[in-house]
Amino acid sequence: MTMTLRRHYQNLSRHGLTIAMALLLVVLVVAPLFTIFVETLSPRSGSGANAWVDVLASRLSQNLFWRPTINTMIIGLSVGIGCVLLGGLLAWLVVMTDIPGRPAIAFLATLPFMIPSFATALAWGSVFRNGRVGGGGGLLEGFGLSVPDWLSWGMTPTIIVLIAHYYALAFTVIAAALSTVNGDLVEAAQMTGASRKRILFGIVLPIVTPAIIAGGSLAFAGAVSNFAAPALLGLPVRMQTLSTRLFGMIEIGQTERGYVLAILLIGISAIFLGIGNRLLSGRRSFATISGKGARPRRFALGRSRLPLAVIAWTVCIMTTVLPILLLAAASLAPSSLSLFSDWTLHYWTGESSPAFARGQPGIFHNPQLISALTTTLMLGASVALAANIIGILIAVALTRQSTPVLSSLVSQLSFLPMLLPGIAFAAAYIALYGAPIGPLPALYGTKLLLGLALTAAMLPFAVQTGRATVTQISGDIDEAARMTGAGFFRRLGAITIPLAARGLAAGLLISFVNVIGDLAITILLYTPTSPLLAVLSYSYASDGFHQFANAVTLVILIISMLATGAATLLRGRRRQDFA
CATH class of the missing domain: 1.10.3720.10 (MetI-like)
Known part of the structure; x- marks a missing residue:
């Protein structure tokens, strides 16, 4: 004993x-996850046990669940496919071709995920927002162009913004897989007379299929759960997703219905991630790492080298540098119709004036900031x-x-x-x-x-x-x-x-x-007693004070970039220590 x-x-x-x-x-x-499930079945509140019926099979279910779910699925699938195409293209160019500036492209392609999605959404609004919905117009309307609602608000801009945000995930995963492709395989195929197209679709693509599935699954999961982009670009035209509908239910006190939507949102993400994992488990025969050293083999792009380089650099600049520049200009310009003229620091340091910005002081004169x-x-x-x-x-x-x-x-x-x-x-x-x-x-x-x-x-x-x-x-x-x-x-x-x-x-x-x-x-x-920068930026944007929202977002970006730079520097020194 x-x-x-x-x-x-x-x-x-x-x-x-x-x-x-x-x-x-x-x-x-x-x-916490177990609790929300129990709460939706509890009869204590009188509505908990009926919440599932209300969401799934009632007069309200069309607006509560089915329509937001369709929007969510369209956004998730579109973003997943778009991120794989865009991230995969950049990964292939960086890892397997002789495109100029590969290290810089690789670095820039990983940065968009570090930029909050609401920052990219605000930058999009600074250019494409029209005056028919949600306040003043953007830069294109300032040039005299008529911007249609579908490009200013709703599904299309939400998908574009989320692809610009999440393609870095697909790029990282696919680039890592491409770096394991043995150059001997490519060289052997070339010696047998195989064309570039045949090598790409017959050798490279099957090998990196697991990474493509993984990258698409991660982008899908991120897109269906994203709140900021559909809230800023979709709610002004009443386009609801599961995440925005969930927020609305809890905000108005319909917590049980909100919990049901939360469970369903988790379930949708889990199902698609599970499908991705199942597809991955069935493709284990594509082993590319062996005991022999793999020699990298790069394709010579020939005449396509310059056009593809322009495309790659354009994508990287438009998803990293351009949003930051647009936010900076939009935080200084009195009107988005003319982003690069009549700049003022009022939105940053100005004192309250009834004749300017409806009496709103600059963010550094706002005690909330x-x-x-x-x-x-x-x-x-x-x-x-x-x-x-x-x-x-x-x-x-x-x-x-x-x-x-x-x-x-x-x-x-x-x-x-x-x-x-x-x-x-x-x-x-x-x-x-x-x-x-x-x-x-x-x-x-x-x-x-x-x-x-x-x-x-x-x-x-x-x-x-x-x-x-x-x-x-x-x-x-x-x-x-x-x-x-x-x-x-x-x-x-x-x-x-x-x-x-x-x-x-x-x-x-x-x-x-x-x-x-x-x-x-x-x-x-x-809560009002615990304000946060991200919430303050969202509140400004929701109230139509886009310059103030842009300024607060820039503060977040500056802090994020400083911290990210410090983390990158530390990782670099750490690698040198172990080299």
């Missing part, structure tokens, strides 16, 4: 961290720190206390927030922590609730960064310290964290950038 208890104690102490992390993930990820800036920076730093502390603990548990079943569970739960639409995730947190739980008070309307939701959402980034760093530290060092009597936290603070400091700093900055630009989660959980 004593031996059995001792063995159980040893197993518990050996796997205690993994068990603790599993329980923490249940609290942060599983419990200072409060939002302080709150955003503090929240971003706190969430990044908390998420990366949990991430390093999970990474240590998975690498130092590995057990097949438990480790697999912890790994999958830590990645789950990546697959969940942000606005649905926020709804789940309202359902669980918005009301009192036993002696614990309700957290709705507090910064703590917002911080918890964002921390859980950042865990996939933190865990992946932590695992990549911790696995490079030899377990012999930790074992030697343990044998000298050093406890777990002593080893963690004296060995693991110092050795992983540079990689963890990069993880902190990546999480920070994602937090300050997040709108999907914060739009549901913020």
